[in-house]
Amino acid sequence: MGKADLHIHTLASDGVSSVADVLSAAEARGLDVIAITDHERVDAAHAAKAMAEARGLNVKVIVGEEISTRGGHVVALFIEERIRPWGSIGDAIRQVHAQGGLAIVAHPLVPYPVTSASGRSIRRLMADSDAQLHPDGVEAFNPTIAGTRWGKMGPDFVKELGVAAIASSDSHRAEDVGQAFTLFQGTTPEELRDAIEERTTTWEGSKYTLPGQVSTFGRQLGKYTRGVGATVRGKVKRDGTGRDLGYPGGRQRPPKLELDEQAR
Numbered sequence: 001m002g003k004a005d006l007h008i009h010t011l012a013s014d015g016v017s018s019v020a021d022v023l024s025a026a027e028a029r030g031l032d033v034i035a036i037t038d039h040e041r042v043d044a045a046h047a048a049k050a051m052a053e054a055r056g057l058n059v060k061v062i063v064g065e066e067i068s069t070r071g072g073h074v075v076a077l078f079i080e081e082r083i084r085p086w087g088s089i090g091d092a093i094r095q096v097h098a099q100g101g102l103a104i105v106a107h108p109l110v111p112y113p114v115t116s117a118s119g120r121s122i123r124r125l126m127a128d129s130d131a132q133l134h135p136d137g138v139e140a141f142n143p144t145i146a147g148t149r150w151g152k153m154g155p156d157f158v159k160e161l162g163v164a165a166i167a168s169s170d171s172h173r174a175e176d177v178g179q180a181f182t183l184f185q186g187t188t189p190e191e192l193r194d195a196i197e198e199r200t201t202t203w204e205g206s207k208y209t210l211p212g213q214v215s216t217f218g219r220q221l222g223k224y225t226r227g228v229g230a231t232v233r234g235k236v237k238r239d240g241t242g243r244d245l246g247y248p249g250g251r252q253r254p255p256k257l258e259l260d261e262q263a264r
Contacts, residue, residue: 001202002187004033005178006064007075007106007139007168011246012044013066016219017174018246019048026059029178032187035064035168037075042082047247047257054259060189066106067092072117073106074135075168078193089117090125090133102136102196104166109150109157116150119157126161137164137196143179144170146207164196167203172216180205 009015026034036045049061065076071089079101096103110116140158145151158165169179183202184195227243234241242253249258
C-alpha cells in the first residue's frame, strides 16, 4: 500500500517550514506521494514538484491548493493554476474539476463555516444533479480536529456519503508531515488518483498533542513578524525582495524558482 499525505503547508502560506525541509521530512518518513496545499497559492507546490524531480527523490509531489470558500475549505489536487477564493464551495469544486483536478473537503463538520463545511452542505452537494459539484473525497481524519466530537464523526460521515476517505496531516511544520496519511494500492500519483476516483482509499493517523500545536502557533507568530520586517526592508531598499516563500528564488519579487546546484 502506498502512503500519501495530501494536505501540507509551507512558508508560502501559514506554514513555518521550507519546501526543502518538507521534502526531506516526507522522504524520511517513507511517503510515496505528497501534495503541497498552501492557502490560495500554488507557487510553492510547483517548486516542490520541480525540486523533488531534480533531486531524484522517491516521494512524488502533487500540485495542490487549499481554497477558502464561503462554506468551508476545499483541498484541490492535480491542478496547475490557482483557484480564486471566497466563492461558494460548489463553485470552487467546479473550478477544480474544470482543471481536471480532484476536490477534497477539508476538516468537515466543525461548526466554523469559514473553515469547515457542514454536513448539510456536503450532503446537498452530493445530491445535486450536476456531478461537477460533487466532491471526490472528504477528510475522514484530520489531526487538528481529531479528538473533538466533530472529528470523531468524520469516518462514519464519509462512509455514509460513499466518497473516498482521506486522511492528511494538515501539517504546518516539517516535523508533522506524515502525522496522518491516505493508503492506496500502488505508489504513484496516477495510482493514487485512480484509488480516490474508485473510492478504495483507507487511512491511518493520530491526533496532534496540545504542546505541539502551541509550539507551531508560536513559530507562526515569529514567522509573521519576520515576514513583515522583510517586506518593509525590501520596499525601503527597493531591491526587489520580500518575505521568504520557502523555496529558492522565493525572496524575489516577483518570486521565481531558481534551481541552481545548491538548491537541488
